[in-house]
Amino acid sequence: MTNPRIRTHRRRRYHQRRLTYVPQTFSLKRVHWILTAPLLVVALSLALTRQRVIANTFEQPIPQKAFLSPAWVPTLAQATIPVPLTRQGGQITLNGRPLDAIWSQRQQQIGISDAALARRFGVNLLSSNDETQQPIEWFSNTADGTQAPLKLSTWLTEQYRYLNISTLAQQFGWEMQISGANLQINTPPAKILSVRQGRQSWGDRIVIDLDRATPWLISEEGNAAVITLDAPIAPALLRGFSGRPGSYIRGLNVASSGDRTVIRLRFADAARPRVWSLNNPNRILVDIRADALQEQSIAWSPGMRWAQQYVNLGGDRFPVVALEIDPRSSEVQLKPIWGNPDMKGTQPLVTTAQRSQAAAAINGGFFNRNNQLPLGAIRRDGRWMSGPILNRGAIGWDENGNVTIAQLSIQETLLAGNGNRITLRSLNSGFVNAGTARYTREWGASYTPILNNEVVMTVQNNQVVRQQQMGLAGQTPVSIPSDGYLLVVRSDRTASEALRAGTSVQIEMAVQPDNFSRYSQILGGGPVLMLNGQIVLNPTAEQFSTAFIQQAASRSVIATTGAGKLMLITVHNRIGGAGPTLAETAQITQQLGAMNALNLDGGSSTSLYLGGQLIDRPASTAARVHNGIGVFVQPRL
Template identity: 45%
Template sequence: MTRMPWNPLSLFSISLVSTLLIYWSTSGEFAHNNNPISLSPQTLPAEAADDLQQGEEIILNGKKFRIGWSQWTQGNARRIGISDIGAMNLLGLELLSTRQPDLQPVKWFTKDSSQSLPVLARFIPPYRYLDVTELIQLAGGKLQVRGNTLEINLPPARIGAVREGNQTWGKRIVIEVDRPTIWQVSQAKNQGVVMISGNTNTPPLNNDNSASFPFNLPPGIDPDEDDLGSGVSVPINSKLFSLENGKKITKVHVKLPTAHSLNVFSLSNPHRIVIDVRPDAMIPKEIAWTKDITWRQQLVRLSSGVFPVNWLEINGRSPQISLKPITADPNQQQGTAPLITMAQTWKASAAINGGFFNRNNRLPLGAMRSQSRWLSSPILGRGAIAWDDQGRIKIGRLSLRETLITSRGQRLPILFLNSGYVQAGMARYTPEWGPNYTPLTDNETIIVVQNNGVISQQNGGKAGKNPILLPSNGYLLTIRKNAVSPSALAIGTGVTVESTTIPADFNQYPHMIGAGPLLVSNNRIVVNGVLEKFSKGFQQQKASRSGIGMTNQGNIMLVAVHNRVGGRGASLGEMAKIMQQLGAVDALNLDGGSSTSLALGGQLIDRSPVTAARVHNGIGIFVNR
């Protein structure tokens, strides 16, 4: 039985029950509840929590979501927690800034923008959970744990007036509901969907439908109260959005102008869901997720534009924090998966996508080293980050020099190790590659080495055919384009491998991820795509970017940047300036574009999962308790 103590601060915190009573009783919410819950102000017990149970699946009103949850006994009561980012995405909670990891203020149908609800939070590896027990009950919902699954059933709201208005920054849609309810948001290029737990008798609204919305404001309510801006209207034929009515879910489909996104929040008295369509939809915040991890959303201003940035600052020197390379398939180097799937599988508290890979054959194209084992060698002298288990970090350009020394004294260069990068020459593949090697080019000469001796030679035939078993106590050499004479490696020839990194001090770090180009070194911008042999097109493009850096205090930075306000993504030079402005003294560009993904608490925090591509590898952050 595990005992999970609350922070002593919770002794003095007002419970969510009494807080919700204050906010909702004045707005008539409890008139809708046929079985009202008895509420009274109370302090929270400080005794330990027992009977801990965790799961990874939530069924909300019959629909499955892969979101972490936990259940525990606190005093004589059973408590339910949902991972904080999962609760934000699933229930529509707006998480506000906090310096207290165990107390999370949220907005959810509060009366005005200055109010918030204090929700208790607790970290149970690998996630931070919000205690939503009373919140679900007060919304009229029921909670039931069945094995690994948490079932939540909530009554749907009734949707009333729907209005649209103009703002100087974009558009606003206001949807009135008869009770606090939940919603989820999904966004892709030029389109967004808000899925509200509620139903309406209003016919669907679209460009071919002339049906009007009901528009009956309660007596005494100013129609401009929710700041619709100019042109408060009852849209009959909106070009901005349409409604899709379902039995339990109403979907609001929104057409997004280029570089615009959605900011969705709720208000009370009357209950409303507000959908803002704007280029600067990100709300700045700073959340102490644990004592060693801080999540920030902020707008970074450069002379060339304003960039919404999601990033994590991590105390890598803490004994509770460890970093590991993570891959789509722990047993082989071929494979891709969504970053959130990788993070959930590896049970990482946070993760960012890592190095480059070939999307066609799903093989790595750059350095990966884990526990001093090369999963894949660096290529082209590109940038890499290396670290050890004591919190030491090195960021710089990296090469690996391997030489095969034969019993006859010949020294033969090995160009690549466990790599999907193909050039004429000799490459080496070890069991870290996987159980088999399948030729990547036609007519490779395959040489099998076991116990430091050549035991066989064969022609690999057509690329993509004829997988060859990798020996557990040896490796395989492949010669491409006849770059080395097979006679130099005749059966029975003894061989050894000499291996070193350039610079040599990279050798002392057991973990590495390579990408590039290098962005910042010793607080100087050092972007040089030509030196790292990136194509001209890659060097000039503006795209979503992922980066990793280190502050002068030695903290680790995981950074995701997408479109600038009103325009395209960042150039490499702009990404370097963003990292520098955030505090990086050393920084590395990671794989970007559709690969850019930043996960926290088992969920993406920088983009909708539907827009994130599958990736080959990443860097996982693990919190050890």
């Protein structure tokens, strides 16, 4: 129950702040003077430099680069006066409630990351072809074309894209104040007028009528969602509403929480919620439907586009979320990423991407879920972090945007000074079998036995200096020398006897196909789906199991197009059914215009990250992964 005195106090506090709000240092007159007097830019630049020195006594500038949309600044001033971030932070206090959200300030403009604006405020992003202007939908009638969408200017840093909320705040009467790393936002008090529920041909709809626009946030956990609105509900309305099961709704509860209202939903496996808003009158709509994906195509940054669509295959419709990237763009780079300093362990893709300072990422190759070690090729900047296995598919690329996809293998041969010649089974891999494997410092500072009773030889300066009989798996780490490597012998007495301490050794390496040697970045997956525009799927040749081949599950794919673009693709469950099989994945990828394509780890691992959030699924439903492919952006000066 909401106390009327609380609502009255909040409205009085809001109006007092509006009356007492003091603008920041730069006035509109000064901005006007800059725009209309370009001949004095040099003098102004000197003055600003002096002003910046004085300001630094009280506040250090943020070292992270950020670049304002070119459309925002006059050409002359843009070319002459750098415009760095003045402040940034990771928390927003919205109407008294602290929220984790990325924001930044640039001159007098305040930007919130598009992920935070969507998840924490309820703003829907609409399709665009200009990365410097993002159209949005928030309490507006844009779907029927009766109202043009509000467009927010953007600026970009290495990890996030910020939307300038100045126009949004002015239009809806928001108050903003910065306190350290915290951005405080207060919106005009709103209240709920009614709550309605009804069945639709496509599912269920809940309508919340409001007296004015107000933020909301949604969190999902499995088949449940919690929607929190910054508006109270009257006790009489609460008593008069009773949620009931629907086509997909399995449970619905509306509760009051101080100045907020909380809606808790449970729904069927086949459905997900889509929450959006309209005006005239103001209302929030919660649609529970099987086809909840909002189709869109957004120019997110130079060289990268975010697309969401349904792909029809036979009688089925599959939701596809993808990033299209120009690998030849000087503003975009791709590199393999992983979650920990060494090659053991898993992390949520969101964590790995943020630690790597990537703007975008997709989950990568396979790994052993028990010991959390990689099972496939990972090469970064010319260094083999993990070698390929079983002649499985891999993708290689270089800094010039050249890309290749094929089955990949490495053959290492150990030449001993005593005349023995030993074929090595693997390089820096969690894949184990009888024979000799090699582990270099790329694996980490040490190696821990994967199987019982391994024999570990330490090689320094091309000579075996030590041989150790190990005991139980997972115990007794052995240091990997910086000037050598370890040889690990498993169930092979002949190799152990041939490599006694004092034996000199040399390594020969052959890569097949040999053109992969030219690619500094490589990541393995499999199977290969497409080559030269044709489906070439042959998972048996890549030694995948029958169960894996027949499985229907969510999928991750990396592909190239005829125009030289890269696509990072995720495909989830078809409407009313399971995810795609490998054969269906290949057909979907072909429909998307791919020429060459490689399957990556899938199922619960399938994850696509962009600008601070997963864009293909709720983060709570995604498994931890070992590695991925990170997309690094270099904003324009």
